[in-house]
Amino acid sequence: MSRIAFDTNVLAYIAGVGRHPDDAAKIEAGRTLLRQLRSRASLIAPVQVLGELYVVLNRSGASRDEARETVLRMARAFGTADSNSSAFLSALDLSSAHQLQLWDALILNAAAEAGCALLLSEDMSSGFAWRGTVVINPFAASVDERLSRLIA
Known part of the structure; x- marks a missing residue:
């Protein structure tokens, strides 16, 4: 079974966080994608993503307790991918070699360490591959063939 990791924005949409009028479509698309993938892949949330999600939820109006419960619910629903000092190095x-933001590089590294084939991310460069993990934008106008095969 394929392993698929999720970046922060994708989980935020699944949690119902929207900041712009067009985010309603992304919320629905994210939730639909989750339903489609749940039985077809092993879903992974890097711990860095869960931490970022907590901050996003809190900044979007959720109380700390509400944000905590949402993050814990997602951590239980997904497998998690840890980061350690080796992953940080x-x-x-990765950040230096490919001009990625450090926290994005940490998320991608955690996904690769967890054996994920795909990392679903709205803001990383779609198609970028590192150590066997390919970044895919699930909200792109055309669905990537690797994702299409999983949800078909």
Whole structure:
């Protein structure tokens, strides 16, 4: 079974967080994608993503307790991918070599370490591949063929 990791924005949409009028479509698309993938892939949430999600939820009006409960619910629903000092050092190298934001590099590294084939991300460069993990934008106008095969 394929392993698929989720970036923060994708989980935020699934949690119902929208900041712009067009985000309602992304919320629905994210939730639909989750339903489609749930039985077809092993879903992974890197711990960095869960931490960022907590901040996003809190800044979007959720109380700390509400944000905590949402993050814990997602952590239970998904597998998690940890980060450690070795992962951080790898992320530094990845960030430097490919001009990625450090925290994005840490998320991508965690996904790769967890054996994920795909990392679903709205804001990383779609198609970028590193250590066997390919970044895919699930909200792109045309669905990537690797994602299409999983949800078909």
